[in-house]
Amino acid sequence: MLSVSAVETACLQSVLYFCRGFFPQSEIRIDQDCIIYIFIYIFAILVFLCDHCRFGILERCKELVEAGYDIRQPDKENVSLLHWAAINNRSELVKYYMSKGAVVDQLGGDLNSTPLHWAIRQGHLSMVIQLLRCGADPSIADGEGYRSLHLAILFQHMAIAAYLMAKGQEVDGPDCNGQTPLMLAAQKIIGPEPTNFLIKNNASVSAVDKVNRNTPLHCAVLAGNVDAAHILLEAGASVDAENINVSLTELIQYTMTKRAKYVPLCSHCNPKGLYMPQLTCVFCLCCQNVLVLAEAGCLDPRIFCTSCMIKKPMRAYHCFTCDACVAKQDHHSIWTNSCIGARNHHFFVLFLMSFMMLGAWMFYGCLMYWSNHCPMHYMEQGLWGAASALVSCSPWVLCVFFLAFYHTSWSAMILLLQLYQIAFLGLTTAERNTLMHHQRKLPQSISLRQNPYNLGVMRNLVSFFQLRCCGLFKPAIIDWTQQFTSGRDQHVFGHPDMV
Numbered sequence: 061m062l063s064v065s066a067v068e069t070a071c072l073q074s075v076l077y078f079c080r081g082f083f084p085q086s087e088i089r090i091d092q093d094c095i096i097y098i099f100i101y102i103f104a105i106l107v108f109l110c111d112h113c114r115f116g117i118l119e120r121c122k123e124l125v126e127a128g129y130d131i132r133q134p135d136k137e138n139v140s141l142l143h144w145a146a147i148n149n150r151s152e153l154v155k156y157y158m159s160k161g162a163v164v165d166q167l168g169g170d171l172n173s174t175p176l177h178w179a180i181r182q183g184h185l186s187m188v189i190q191l192l193r194c195g196a197d198p199s200i201a202d203g204e205g206y207r208s209l210h211l212a213i214l215f216q217h218m219a220i221a222a223y224l225m226a227k228g229q230e231v232d233g234p235d236c237n238g239q240t241p242l243m244l245a246a247q248k249i250i251g252p253e254p255t256n257f258l259i260k261n262n263a264s265v266s267a268v269d270k271v272n273r274n275t276p277l278h279c280a281v282l283a284g285n286v287d288a289a290h291i292l293l294e295a296g297a298s299v300d301a302e303n304i305n306v307s308l309t310e311l312i313q314y315t316m317t318k319r320a321k322y323v324p325l326c327s328h329c330n331p332k333g334l335y336m337p338q339l340t341c342v343f344c345l346c347c348q349n350v351l352v353l354a355e356a357g358c359l360d361p362r363i364f365c366t367s368c369m370i371k372k373p374m375r376a377y378h379c380f381t382c383d384a385c386v387a388k389q390d391h392h393s394i395w396t397n398s399c400i401g402a403r404n405h406h407f408f409v410l411f412l413m414s415f416m417m418l419g420a421w422m423f424y425g426c427l428m429y430w431s432n433h434c435p436m437h438y439m440e441q442g443l444w445g446a447a448s449a450l451v452s453c454s455p456w457v458l459c460v461f462f463l464a465f466y467h468t469s470w471s472a473m474i475l476l477l478q479l480y481q482i483a484f485l486g487l488t489t490a491e492r493n494t495l496m497h498h499q500r501k502l503p504q505s506i507s508l509r510q511n512p513y514n515l516g517v518m519r520n521l522v523s524f525f526q527l528r529c530c531g532l533f534k535p536a537i538i539d540w541t542q543q544f545t546s547g548r549d550q551h552v553f554g555h556p557d558m559v
């Protein structure tokens with residue numbers, strides 16, 4: 061007989077008393093009582109089994125299934141056990157259910173989805189791999205007409221999308237409405253990433269849907285998605301394409317008047333600065349590599365860049381302005397209009413130093429000019445009088461003074477921050493920001509100095525500026541474009557999505 065825990069027994073009793081409340085006048089006979097009891101018992105098993113699946117208690121689920129529960133039986137929401145296991149990423153449970161004859165592509169839930177659809181919506185790449193190994197069909201559409209690849213794009217899980225494509229899913233495969241993933245990305249995802257990702261995977265910019273004969277550019281214009289329109293135009297999308305109603309040019313004019321949003325029609329090239337050439341040009345990652353990385357657990361978006369389709373080196377970040385992964389990225393500088401990373405960080409610090417000295421020198425020059433050429437008597441004239449005397453003496457010098465003050469101030473502040481980060485923390489700005497963000501979530505505060513890249517003030521400075529001083533110092537020479545780890549041990553403080 062099935063063993064029922066104390067909590068479950070208490071629940072059963074309360075349900076039984078509740079049911080008895082419906083028959084206050086009648087004397088429930090033993091046989092009636094038994095039937096009600098059995099009915100409630102089956103109902104309770106169903107509820108508890110689904111609850112155990114939701115929370116992934118393997119042993120308890122096994123116990124209940126072994127007692128005779130039908131593994132394919134959906135719950136009252138028409139959701140199977142496999143669905144609950146998939147959405148909660150319980151690989152052991154999925155393995156067990158499959159061994160007991162669960163249907164891998166069982167449809168269920170409000171959206172009539174398969175367990176694979178549920179796993180994709182949640183972004184569980186390992187579960188997607190497991191379900192596909194169990195024979196799940198990624199081409200099945202859910203109740204909204206979306207297939208697996210469409211869902212991965214809609215929910216912006218690029219690693220899953222890359223894996224599905226590597227497994228043979230067509231990048232331009234239509235959903236039940238004839239829309240390709242690129243159309244969905246252009247229409248529903250504001251921002252560059254999914255559109256960029258699909259274009260890099262050779263998605264067609266001229267495909268049209270079944271209903272309105274819209275191209276991806278039509279979708280982007282209709283949604284006012286400037287980023288997507290920009291990327292599609294750069295990829296060669298035609299502005300002369302017509303849907304069943306109007307040409308694209310007319311649609312753009314209509315949208316501009318309706319939405320007052322600017323859709324750029326000229327192509328624009330991002331200025332490319334000083335980032336790693338071997339990373340910016342490495343895109344041709346074949347499907348085999350994606351499969352190998354995914355199955356080795358390395359297609360994690362925190363380790364794998366889905367924009368560049370490369371495994372990111374340690375300390376690398378993807379810069380969306382430069383559209384490249386930048387080794388040991390510090391930040392994207394608006395002053396140099398390029399990313400500051402492994403190969404130009406020390407030049408940037410020197411630039412700040414020289415800029416600050418130049419500003420200070422100009423500042424000093426202005427003061428000297430005023431003292432020699434503009435006799436002021438602050439005590440007699442007062443503040444307003446002295447200011448008027450400065451303006452009338454030389455407006456040009458005053459203008460130079462303010463400019464020098466402004467540039468000296470920001471360069472001094474950034475320089476101090478940079479030197480603090482380099483010397484005392486051994487971190488980049490991006491890493492410090494990420495660590496500070498995660499530090500707030502920790503129960504106890506941990507010093508930023510406790511990180512694996514901090515070698516101590518002297519060694520940090522020597523290594524950063526590559527100081528040798530005729531062999532007196534030995535800087536650590538690390539090529540950050542080539543530093544990879546197999547797992548996530550590169551992350552400090554035990555947070556997988558840091559650094």
Ligand SMILES: [Zn+2]
Nearest residue numbers: 365368378385
């Ligand atoms: Zn990247």
Ligand SMILES: [Zn+2]
Nearest residue numbers: 379382392399
């Ligand atoms: Zn950048």
